[in-house]
Amino acid sequence: MVSPFCWGCLTRLRPTPRTLLPSPSSVSRGPAFHTSAVFHAGLRPGSGRGATAVSKFRQPSNASMKKRKKPVEKSRPPPVGERKAIRKRIVLSNPNALEVEGLQELSEETMVDSRLHGTALALPVPMLDQLRAVQAFKPNQGWSIFRRPCTILRQETLQLGRFFDKVSGDGEHKGPFVKKKIISGPSKSGKSVLLLQAMAMGFIKKWVVFTIPEAQELVSATSSYAPLSEEQPHLYVQNEATAALLSRTVVANKAVLSKLRVSQDHPALSAVTPGMTLEGLANLGVQDPASAWTVFQALWGELTATAAAPGLEKNFTPRPPILVTVDGLGHWMTESKYRDAEFKLVHSHDLVLVRHFLRLLKPGGDQPALPNGGALLYATSTTMNPPSVYAFDLILKRAAARAAGFKFNDPRFPRAEAYSNIDPRVLEALTSQKSKHAQEKKLGHQVLGGVTHDEARGFMEYFARSGLLQETISDEWVSEKWTLAGGGVIGELERIGRRLRVAA
């Protein structure tokens, strides 16, 4: 091969492109006799400082920074269940708050006294254990800042009190009336507290109180379940949850249940003896959760009996009215989180406990739901993120329309939208039909809104007299706060009441 340039004169020697050559200032000046770029010398492997800059051919290189070890967490996590206990803890007293002078207690007289409308009434101290047993208090309610638990006697409470008086009283209008009601309303409007007031009235009037404090817990697949029987494999029984319900009922209604005796035949339960009290009967289910559902059915049969079975007449005494409260009804209107054998979601209405309480609500049955009278108060809830169920919303709208006087044939009566994929089971479970029993009314619907100005004033005065609110309570001030609280939403009023302002 011939060299491209003439060795004699070097005329065709092409200069190195400028871009490859280092600029004269950046290159350390070495001996001037090199014709190659000086800085390449520094990059040659094994020649000191610049050696690491060149990546080796086919050698693994780690460009990332060396990772530091994470500091080891020295503190131990808290014991199992402690955090949940803190979260669920219910405190009912604050010894620092002032004792309110002239505070009246909820009693048979005060719960129907319209002169006390808008004032705070204390819950009787012996009843607090009963209310705790039925889990009437919720952790997010503000009981913990007051000296003792009190509730405001609002218009809805007075109506409820009059109904309790009518059922249990001994006037001429006495009778086994039944009230069936769904209570709904915006967030923090006092739905759960209204249920609590109903429970307190039930205890005062010596009713038997059954409660489902969190409807969601029955459908969220957090307790055990099993098919009901070989014959009905699509129905599911929740033994633990039923035992818990029996336990709540026994503890709270001990005084009533211990005076009533078994007056029906229970062939399914061999442990039942003829002279047994209903408290003993219910305790069977608490002790043996496997039989809890059978025991619950037996107990319900006993409490709704109007006459004794033949041969057991001497054990029969008239049964008291029953109050059933359910909080968070919306969770029962869709599929539960349980799975069947084909791994399909089980509908909530296939759980026997849910089915039982929903069947009570449906009017128009052959048997009256509560032959001895009582109330079924089922509230919706907004705090536990309820599912949005179109059929349930439609039912509530229809109930409101019916209350406003619209007939089913009226064009303004709410109807299901086309292609809305409505759940027929929900629609069927709650569709109101004409009741066959005179003392049982149609399924009612109550929307709980804000309190009135007077009630708001009573509430705020209760705050001030407890020493928690250091303001002058005037009509203008109350009116201002009533507006700020979304038109008297009582939970928002409470927030305003405990809001802190340091006087200068």
Place this chain on the structure above:
Amino acid sequence: MPPLLNLFAARTAASTVRISAAPRRSVLAGASKSHSALSQRRWNSSGSDGKKEAEEAQRAATSMPHVSEEAAEVSRIMEKEKRCDGVPATPELEQGTMVSEILSRDKEAAKHAPKVFQDQIRKAQSGSRSFSTSARRGQLEEQKPSGGVPAGSKADDAAHAAFVQSMITQVTEDAAAAKQELAPGLKFPAPETLPRTENYRSRYEPLLEQFTKLIMRDGKLGIAEKNMYAVLDHLRTSPPPNINPRRPLLTDLPAPQLPLNPVKYLTIIVDSVAPLIKNKPMKGLVGGGASVPVPVPLVERQRRRAAIKWIIDASDKRRDTKFAQRLANELVAVAEGRGGVWDKRDLVYKVGIQGRALLGQKPKTRVIRM
């Protein structure tokens, strides 16, 4: 002599009129003289010879009489000048009585007393002070030439007082009228001045906001507020603190009232442990390149910040499950005088006291000569 203010004219006059048995130079007399001179120096606003006189007085105070002289003086007091019954002489006998006392006893003498005395007595009887506590009037007086006594000041006072009185009555009458009658065009009475917290930009108390933002981590203010709420609820419901008398809280409120206003309670706790100073290490004050802590005063917000930081650090060492619980327990501990936060403040003060000798010194910088 420097020009005298009217306040001191009376006092110095009284000391000069004091009847003395013999003008002797004694230890006590020397001391009293230097004292009056010092006080004069402090009160005079200006004067070319004031400084000189003060120096002189200082020298007189510092140069003590000779030991033998002092001994002679003491023996004279104790032994020689005894009364006939042998009791040592009292200062009253030796130095005489205050003229004002004599004048108060003797009405006849009071009539012939100097005018300064008469004025003084009259003022004392009228019940008003001879000097003003009003800042505005003080400023006005400063503007006047500080020469002699302002003539006719009493008449001015009376006129001024009457004017102020009329102003006050006018304002109160106006307020009462405004309360009864609304201004034209108003349907309701105008609102009173709103508290600071009613504005949505400053809806929380300054301390509450500062505390909340200091417990914030990763910019999550909502979580910090939730924790703050839990802390306030704990303060509201926990039993009132047993206050340690050695470490009292800076409040007049009795302890059982504190939980009823948890924001105030929190403010009091933080303000009670807040340090007044911080110690800033300064180089060049002592030799050898060593840095020494020098106390630096803090403003209120800085003081609170230091205290809150200490409290949060101390709460991290607790073993409760939740942060809010740890913080709340630590706050109650601080309120009861327990915990390391108080010790930290004591340490800061101790170091500050050691370093305060260096206050005001400038660091010595070495001059490099080229």
